Amino acid sequence: MKRPFSRRLQLAACVLLVAAPTMAAQDLEAAFRSPRGVYSPQFKGQFSASASPADLYVAGVRQILGRDAAPREGWVVAPPAGEGPRAPVAQQPYAALLKDMKTCLARTAVLAWSGEPVVDIVLVAAQADADAARAANAELEASQLAFMSATVEELRKGRVAEGRLALDERRFRSVVLAGTQQLAPEVAEVLKALAAAGGTVVAFRCLPETLAQPLFGLQPDAKVKERIVRRGKSAYIPHDERQLPVALRVQGSDLFLYPPSRDVLFCHRRDTTADWYVVANLSDRRVEAHATIRCDRMPEVWDAATGRMREAIGVDRAEGGVILPLNLEAYQTIGLVFRRPLTERRVRRASGLAAASVEWGGNAARVIGRAQMQGRYTVVTGDGRKAQATVGALPPELLIEGPWGFATAQPYAREPAEVSTLRAAPLGAKQSAEGVAAPEFDDSAWDEVHPGDALPFLKPKWEASWLVFQGNGAKRYFRKSFELPAAPKEAKLTVTVDNQYELFVNGEKIGADKQWEQAETYDVTARLKPGKNVVAVLAINEGGIAAALAQLRIIGADGRIVRVGTDGTWKMAEAEAQGWTTAGFDDAAWKAPKVEGKPPRSPWGDVPGLPPEPRTTERVCYRFLLPPGTSRVLLPPDTKAESLYVGGRAVRIAKQEADLTGLPADRRNQALLVVAAGEATAPALRCACEPGRITLGTWTAEGFSRYSGRATYTRRFRLPREYRGRRLLLDLGKVGVAASVRLNKKSLGVRVLPPYRFDVTEALKSGDNELAVTVASTLANSKGAGPQPSGLIGPVKLIPYETVEVNVGG
Numbered sequence: 001m002k003r004p005f006s007r008r009l010q011l012a013a014c015v016l017l018v019a020a021p022t023m024a025a026q027d028l029e030a031a032f033r034s035p036r037g038v039y040s041p042q043f044k045g046q047f048s049a050s051a052s053p054a055d056l057y058v059a060g061v062r063q064i065l066g067r068d069a070a071p072r073e074g075w076v077v078a079p080p081a082g083e084g085p086r087a088p089v090a091q092q093p094y095a096a097l098l099k100d101m102k103t104c105l106a107r108t109a110v111l112a113w114s115g116e117p118v119v120d121i122v123l124v125a126a127q128a129d130a131d132a133a134r135a136a137n138a139e140l141e142a143s144q145l146a147f148m149s150a151t152v153e154e155l156r157k158g159r160v161a162e163g164r165l166a167l168d169e170r171r172f173r174s175v176v177l178a179g180t181q182q183l184a185p186e187v188a189e190v191l192k193a194l195a196a197a198g199g200t201v202v203a204f205r206c207l208p209e210t211l212a213q214p215l216f217g218l219q220p221d222a223k224v225k226e227r228i229v230r231r232g233k234s235a236y237i238p239h240d241e242r243q244l245p246v247a248l249r250v251q252g253s254d255l256f257l258y259p260p261s262r263d264v265l266f267c268h269r270r271d272t273t274a275d276w277y278v279v280a281n282l283s284d285r286r287v288e289a290h291a292t293i294r295c296d297r298m299p300e301v302w303d304a305a306t307g308r309m310r311e312a313i314g315v316d317r318a319e320g321g322v323i324l325p326l327n328l329e330a331y332q333t334i335g336l337v338f339r340r341p342l343t344e345r346r347v348r349r350a351s352g353l354a355a356a357s358v359e360w361g362g363n364a365a366r367v368i369g370r371a372q373m374q375g376r377y378t379v380v381t382g383d384g385r386k387a388q389a390t391v392g393a394l395p396p397e398l399l400i401e402g403p404w405g406f407a408t409a410q411p412y413a414r415e416p417a418e419v420s421t422l423r424a425a426p427l428g429a430k431q432s433a434e435g436v437a438a439p440e441f442d443d444s445a446w447d448e449v450h451p452g453d454a455l456p457f458l459k460p461k462w463e464a465s466w467l468v469f470q471g472n473g474a475k476r477y478f479r480k481s482f483e484l485p486a487a488p489k490e491a492k493l494t495v496t497v498d499n500q501y502e503l504f505v506n507g508e509k510i511g512a513d514k515q516w517e518q519a520e521t522y523d524v525t526a527r528l529k530p531g532k533n534v535v536a537v538l539a540i541n542e543g544g545i546a547a548a549l550a551q552l553r554i555i556g557a558d559g560r561i562v563r564v565g566t567d568g569t570w571k572m573a574e575a576e577a578q579g580w581t582t583a584g585f586d587d588a589a590w591k592a593p594k595v596e597g598k599p600p601r602s603p604w605g606d607v608p609g610l611p612p613e614p615r616t617t618e619r620v621c622y623r624f625l626l627p628p629g630t631s632r633v634l635l636p637p638d639t640k641a642e643s644l645y646v647g648g649r650a651v652r653i654a655k656q657e658a659d660l661t662g663l664p665a666d667r668r669n670q671a672l673l674v675v676a677a678g679e680a681t682a683p684a685l686r687c688a689c690e691p692g693r694i695t696l697g698t699w700t701a702e703g704f705s706r707y708s709g710r711a712t713y714t715r716r717f718r719l720p721r722e723y724r725g726r727r728l729l730l731d732l733g734k735v736g737v738a739a740s741v742r743l744n745k746k747s748l749g750v751r752v753l754p755p756y757r758f759d760v761t762e763a764l765k766s767g768d769n770e771l772a773v774t775v776a777s778t779l780a781n782s783k784g785a786g787p788q789p790s791g792l793i794g795p796v797k798l799i800p801y802e803t804v805e806v807n808v809g810g
Contacts, residue, residue, distance in 0.1 A: 028114050028274070032335070033307055035106035043098070046086035050780035050788050052737040053094060053101060053752035054284065057331055060105045061280045064112045065267050066148075067141065085783040093709045094738035094776035097750045100305070104333065107304040111278045111335045115271035120254060121147035122165065122172040124155060129179025132205040135241045136178040142262040143245035146254050147176070156186060160193040174200035174248050183208035191215075200233040202247050207236045255279075257289040257326065264289075264328070276302075276337040281328035284754060291326040292318050295338045298346060299324060302335035310357040312336070313347045313367070315382075331753040344382035352377050353804060365808040372801045379806040387808040395722045398798040400771070405714035406628045406694035408707060416634055416686035417627040420705035420787070424449050424682060426457055427619040427674060436621055437645030437672035443623045451684035455620065458680045460610035464551040464565025466596040467572070472543045477573045477580055478550075479536040479587060482564050484528060488554045491528050493535065494521040494610050495550040499542040503550075504581035505535055519549070519609025528554070535564065536581040547596060549607065555614060568595050612680070622673045622682065626660075627703025629692025630668050633658040639683045640676040647671075665692065696794035698736060699777075700787035708782035713773045713792045724766045729799040732756035735775060736789040742772045760798070 043056055089095055123140065125133030140147045154167055155175075164171040175191060177183070180203070183191075188210035191201050195215055203211065207229075212218040216231045228243060229236040235247040255266050255277060263283035269276055275295050281287045293299070299312040299322065314325040322342060328334065345363060350356045353369025360366075367379045371391045380386045423446035427433065435441070447456040469476045493510070495503050496519040503510045505527040513520050539548040552564040571590035579585045600606035619642065626633070626646070635641055635656040644651045644658050647667030651658045660668050675683065687703055694702055699711060730748070732739055738752040743763040751758070777790035 028110070028271075028276075028337075029309070031110045031114070032107050032302060032309075035103060035110050043089035045088075047089055047092075049085040049087050049783035049785045050778050051089070051092070052778055053098060054331055054737075056089065056098070057101060057105070057753060058282045061108060061265065061282060061333060064105065064109050065265055065278065065280070066112075067265065084785040085779075087779050087783065092776075092779055094752060094778070097738045097740065097752050097776060100750060101752050103307075104305045107302075107307065107335075108278060108280070108333050111269065111276055111302070111304070112267055115269040115274075115276070117148065117170070118254070118268040118270045118275070119146045119148045119170070120172060121145055121174045121176060121248060122150045122167065122170075123147050123176045123178060124150050124152055124180065126152075126177075126179040126181065126206070129205060132179030136176055136204050136244060139241040139244050140176070140248075141265065144253065144255055144257055144260070144264060144266060145245055145248055146266065146268055148172075152180065152183070152187060155190060156184070158187075158190045160190065160197050160199070163197040163199060165190070165194050165199060172199075174202065176202045176204060176244065176248070177206070177208070179205045180208055181206045183210045185210055188214070195232065195234050198233065200235075200248060202234065202244065203236045204241065204244060205237075205239065207238075253292070254294050256292045257287075258292070259289055261287050261289060263287060274337055274339040276335050278333065278335055279326070279328070280333040281331060284330045286330060287326070287328040289326050290323055291336075292321060292323045293336065294321040296321055296342055297338035298322075298340050298342045300337045300339065302337055304333040304335065309337075311346070313350045313356050313358060315342070315346050316348055317342065329755055346382040347379060348382050349378070349380040350806070353806075354801075367806045367808070369804055370801050371804045372799060377804055377806060379808055381808050385808050387806050389804050389806045391802050391804060394800045394802065395720075395726070397800070398720070398723060400715060400717055400796045400798070402715075403693040403695055404792070405691065405712075406699075407691035407712050407714075408689070408704070409710040409712075416688050417630075417703040417707065418451065418705055419624050419626070419685040419687065419703055420450060420700065422449050422451075422622045422624040422682055422685075423447065424455055424457075424620060424622050427621045433621070433643055433645065433672065433674050434648075434650075436623070438648050439670040441623070446621075446623065449682040451682055453682045455680055455682065458613050460612055462549075462551065462565075462599045462607075462610060463563050464549055465567050465598050466547040466549050466601055466604065467539075467566050467570065467593040468545060468547040468596045469539070469541065469594065470545055471541055474541045474546070475574070475576075476539045476541075476546075476548070476593075477536070477576060478539060478548055478566070478570050478593060479534055479580060479585070479590075480564060480566075480570045481532060481534045481583065481587070483532050484530055484554070484556075486530050486557050488525055488528050489557050489559070490555040490614070491523070491525045491552065492521055492611055493524045493550065493552045494519050495537060495548075496520065496607055496609065497537065497539045497548045498546050498604060500540045501548065502538040503535075504537070506533055507579075507582040509581075516604070517607065519607050521609060521611050524552070532583045534581070534583040534585070538576075545603070547604065549599070549604075551610065553611075553614075561614070566593075566595075568592055618676065620675055622675070624671055624673070624685070625702070626668055626671050627687050627689050627692075628694040629665075629689040630687040630703075631659070631661050631690050632688040633660065633671070634686040634688065635673075636683050636685075642674045642676060644674075645672040668692075696733075696792055696796065698787070698789040698793055699791035700781060700789070704781075704790070705787045706781050706784075707790070708777050708779045708786075710774055710776045711791060713775065715771045716768055717771065718768050719764060719766060723798065723800065726800050727759075727761045727802060728764060729801060730758045730760045730771075731797050731799055732758075732773065732792060733795045733797070734789070734793040736791055736793060737778055738776045739792070740774050742774075744770055757799075 158165050158167050164173055192214045195201050215234050216229050237243045254268055264281055266277050266279045301312050302309050312324050316323050347358050350367050356369030358365055358367050365381055374393045376388050376390050378388045423443045425446040496516045498516040500514040502512045505524050510522050537548055550566045554562040570593055571587040572593040573590045641653050644653055735756045739756055740750045741748040741758050743760050746763045748758040773792055775791050780786040780788040
């Protein structure tokens with residue numbers, strides 16, 4: 001049953017939902033603390049299957065702040081851009097963990113929809129020039145300049161009062177015209193009046209004729225397309241949107257970050273008792289900056305994720321307002337609420353203390369924060385009083401290393417895992433399978449392949465390089481002499497020329513072609529002989545750059561492969577000579593050709609037509625890692641397996657299946673499969689899995705490349721003596737994508753956005769501890785949109801800290 005809300009809170013809810021202009025500060029605070037009855041986010045629509053909670057959060061904040069759509073009751077988060085399969089959010093494995101994020105967005109909406117908007121800039125975009133509107137919108141947003149949108153028709157109703165443009169109840173100091181070519185005279189009069197009253201008018205991309213003369217002193221036909229024109233506070237910016245913030249900041253910024261961050265959005269609201277800002281970091285990186293804010297009252301920090309409210313620390317006076325440090329975690333949203341006068345009764349500095357808060361008793365300040373390093377921590381109040389506290393040595397961060405227990409939520413005996421990566425190499429006649437099956441065998445020189453990949457040692461290899469020349473109608477005569485100890489077992493010659501060629505072997509014309517995009521292959525086995533041989537190519541250009549490419553692959557009687565490809569050792573002439581295609585011709589006076597490089601090479605790209613490599617082995621070896629908990633290995637029906645080794649031991653294969661239950665669990669990791677070389681592609685191997693052991697990292701690299709869902713990681717560890725009795729944070733590092741934690745069977749909560757940190761001080765034991773981390777992924781892997789980083793990636797560590805209290809007496 002839902003808890004009934006007070007009459008005041010019910011009224012606040014109604015006020016918010018109809019976007020009423022004012023709200024008492026106490027009602028705002030009550031709605032922020034208990035937002036569920038006021039605002040209920042709805043994740044609707046078809047999202048990308050790989051959409052993470054961070055994607056939903058960013059889309060939600062942008063919509064709440066009016067960047068993607070007008071805020072409204074029952075809003076629908078816009079799906080993130082991008083191709084690929086889509087699915088409702090409710091189907092995502094992490095959907096059940098979004099409760100706290102919904103509350104965070106609800107608190108954000110309370111702040112962003114209450115009171116009146118305070119906006120200096122109105123953006124008026126021409127419907128015919130959407131590109132100009134997008135460019136202006138993006139640059140204003142990235143520059144932390146608050147703005148609202150309006151139409152040219154709305155400007156018709158505008159008037160200038162007290163140096164501002166009044167549109168209904170809204171007031172603006174600046175107008176940006178994006179891509180507006182035509183402007184009615186009555187609208188131009190309003191904008192001229194605004195400029196005359198000290199406001200700013202910026203024309204971006206286009207300068208309306210009705211503003212050229214009165215605002216900039218230009219004739220309507222003046223050539224100003226390539227230069228910026230400024231007059232007073234107004235400007236015409238022909239193309240560079242980066243000049244927009246420069247032109248608009250002549251009146252000062254509402255909120256300015258230094259160093260600037262394009263990842264931070266904000267909005268400013270106001271009622272009769274307070275001003276407040278919603279500030280959101282929409283990136284996966286921590287933002288550390290100083291914020292200069294045009295408000296001369298004392299700020300409070302309201303954290304939308306936790307509902308915590310505290311006095312801001314580090315506040316100082318600035319011209320026309322205040323300056324304060326702003327440290328935003330990844331995807332963090334806060335409110336900066338200004339309700340009481342700015343006096344010396346404030347904390348101006350509390351260096352190094354994280355999550356610091358202050359309590360006042362008269363003029364005495366009690367500052368409490370978290371210290372993670374040894375040292376002296378100093379607090380300074382607004383009137384210059386200071387006090388210090390010292391933190392002694394802290395032990396270093398403690399990594400929780402080694403293998404973890406691992407179990408997927410759905411049994412993989414019913415839905416086998418796939419071996420996603422294998423290393424492949426031919427097994428020579430004199431090589432031992434047992435030798436390369438040993439777990440310690442170094443396979444780093446083997447080829448890395450994936451199921452269905454063509455084996456690299458059987459793929460065609462262009463060893464030849466392009467021989468280039470130029471000249472419309474130009475001809476070039478290329479030849480290469482070589483010797484053979486005996487007649488070849490097989491010889492194939494592949495050639496192409498941009499634009500056409502004639503091919504000769506030992507004086508005999510073999511072929512000709514005009515389609516250089518596809519190489520032609522000729523069997524020349526019968527044309528080669530023991531002793532001296534020659535390949536000759538007549539290349540003809542039809543304009544632009546031209547080039548010749550040829551490769552002869554010879555398999556000798558002993559099975560060895562010899563390649564003769566075009567390179568710098570070939571000879572070239574610009575004029576035909578008698579007998580130049582024969583082996584006995586003397587080409588000592590011919591030049592070396594100009595060599596451009598091997599395919600793929602611009603402008604010809606990767607020319608197809610080279611035949612695959614011949615088989616030089618009857619067996620192929622595949623080394624691979626088995627997924628955690630593998631109990632059976634399942635082979636495709638057409639795979640001709642000769643033997644399988646797991647952990648260095650031979651395993652029996654029966655009916656394309658190998659049972660590993662007789663092997664110790666710690667020996668079921670490294671495997672080697674030997675197959676007959678009947679197929680030229682890597683096999684698709686599947687594994688039936690039970691709960692097993694895993695090392696930290698994305699589970700897609702452990703055989704679960706197609707798995708989307710939840711998995712639980714378990715680890716027993718004993719806390720070292722120097723950490724016992726201390727305050728500790730558990731940091732999971734990188735997580736793909738949401739996690740819940742239990743320590744010694746006590747729930748520590750859920751995190752769907754970084755940082756994935758939990759305070760474990762109260763749950764830890766001095767002896768053995770049992771840690772369980774359940775991770776939920778996106779749908780990407782199961783929908784074929786992966787593999788996406790999934791699971792507990794880490795590193796996982798315990799971070800010691802101390803709670804520091806500094807008292808500055810009255």
